[in-house]
Amino acid sequence: MNITIKEIAKLADVSRGTVDRVIHGRPGVKPDIRKKVLAILKDFNYQPNLAGKALVQSRRNIKIGVVLSPDFNPFVEEMKKGIADEAEKISAFGVELDIEVIRAFDSSEQLAVLETLCEKDVSAIAIVPVDDESIRIRINEIVGGGIPVVTFNSDLPGSRRLCFVGQDNFRAGRTQGALAHILLREISEPKIAIITSTLHLACHKERVDGFQKKLSECTNFQVVACEENFDMDDVAFTLTSKYLETFPDLSLIYLTGGGIAGVARALERKNTGKFVRVLCHDLIPESRQLLYTDRIDAVIGQDPYNQGCLPIRILFDYLFMAKKPTNECIYTNIEIFTSENTSSLNLV
Structure with a gap:
C-alpha cells in the first residue's frame, strides 16, 4: 500500500503541511528538512493519490484552456483528435477542456481569447x-499569475511558457532545403517560389529561414517569391498560377503549411510540359494522394496527433503531481515521406 502523507510526516518528524510543500516544490522548508523528506519519499517510492487529489481539485472546477490556430489546414484536425483523446482520459479526474479556435492569425483576436479564458x-x-510581442507579454503575465502555459506546434521565444511541444521547425526547413538541393543539383541557377502559411507564426518563419539557410550552403539558388496563403487552397492556387506565368523557368515550389491541393490544381491546369518540383509539410489526405501519384516530391510530417495530446498530458501532470517536463522543448520527429514509402499508407 502506498505510504500516506501522515506517515511520511511522522517518519520525518515534521508536519503534514511541510510534507505537502516538499511534494509540490513550494518554498518555506529548510534545506535539511526538504532533503530528509525527499529521501523518505524516494525510499518508499511515494506516488501521489491522483484519485483523491482529483476529488479535491474537482471542487475547484479545474479547466484547461486550449487555443488553436485557424483550422483551414486539415493538419489542425489531426491535432484535435489528439486533444480529444487526452481530454477523455483526464475527464475521469474531473478536468474539462475549454477549446478556442481563432479565425485568423491575428494577435488582437488571440489576446481577446486569452482574456476570455482567464475570466473563466x-x-x-x-x-x-501568434508571434507578437503583445502575446508574449500577456503570456508572461498569465504565468506570473500562477497559470502554467504550454506552447505547441509553434513556439514563442522569450516567453515564460512551461515548455514547447512540436517540431524543430528550423531543422525541418533545413531538411527541405537539403531535399531541394538534391532535386535541383543538375540546374545551374534554379528559381524557387515559397508559399508560407503566415509569418505571424514562428513555426513558418523558422521553416523559411531553415530552408533558405540550407540552400545558401549548397547551391546558387534564387528565391523569386515568398508570400502568405494563410493555409487556404484558393490562395495557394492563385499564387502558384501567378508564379508559373511570371517565371516560366520556375524549378520548385516550397509550401510551408496548408494549401497543397491548390498548388497541385494550378500545376495541372497550367500543364506547361515542364516539371516543377514540389516540397511541402504535413501528411494529410491530399498530400498522401499527391505523393502516391507522383504529383509532389516529398512531404515532411510532424506527428500532429502527439502535438495535440502531449501538451494536455504535460499540464495535467503539472497540475496534479507538480511534475515539470523533462525538457524545455519536446520535439516531435521530422519524418520524410515520398512516393516510395506511402504506397502502403491509408489514402482515405
Whole structure:
C-alpha cells in the first residue's frame, strides 16, 4: 500500500503541511528538512493519490484552456483528435477542456481569447501562439499569475511558457532545403517560389529561414517569391498560377503549411510540359494522394496527433503531481515521406 502523507510526516518528524510543500516544490522548508523528506519519499517510492487529489481539485472546477490556430489546414484536425483523446482520459479526474479556435492569425483576436479564458478561471493554458510581442507579454503575465502555459506546434521565444511541444521547425526547413538541393543539383541557377502559411507564426518563419539557410550552403539558388496563403487552397492556387506565368523557368515550389491541393490544381491546369518540383509539410489526405501519384516530391510530417495530446498530458501532470517536463522543448520527429514509402499508407 502506498505510504500516506501522515506517515511520511511522522517518519520525518515534521508536519503534514511541510510534507505537502516538499511534494509540490513550494518554498518555506529548510534545506535539511526538504532533503530528509525527499529521501523518505524516494525510499518508499511515494506516488501521489491522483484519485483523491482529483476529488479535491474537482471542487475547484479545474479547466484547461486550449487555443488553436485557424483550422483551414486539415493538419489542425489531426491535432484535435489528439486533444480529444487526452481530454477523455483526464475527464475521469474531473478536468474539462475549454477549446478556442481563432479565425485568423491575428494577435488582437488571440489576446481577446486569452482574456476570455482567464475570466473563466482556467487552471492552465495550451496555445498555438501568434508571434507578437503583445502575446508574449500577456503570456508572461498569465504565468506570473500562477497559470502554467504550454506552447505547441509553434513556439514563442522569450516567453515564460512551461515548455514547447512540436517540431524543430528550423531543422525541418533545413531538411527541405537539403531535399531541394538534391532535386535541383543538375540546374545551374534554379528559381524557387515559397508559399508560407503566415509569418505571424514562428513555426513558418523558422521553416523559411531553415530552408533558405540550407540552400545558401549548397547551391546558387534564387528565391523569386515568398508570400502568405494563410493555409487556404484558393490562395495557394492563385499564387502558384501567378508564379508559373511570371517565371516560366520556375524549378520548385516550397509550401510551408496548408494549401497543397491548390498548388497541385494550378500545376495541372497550367500543364506547361515542364516539371516543377514540389516540397511541402504535413501528411494529410491530399498530400498522401499527391505523393502516391507522383504529383509532389516529398512531404515532411510532424506527428500532429502527439502535438495535440502531449501538451494536455504535460499540464495535467503539472497540475496534479507538480511534475515539470523533462525538457524545455519536446520535439516531435521530422519524418520524410515520398512516393516510395506511402504506397502502403491509408489514402482515405
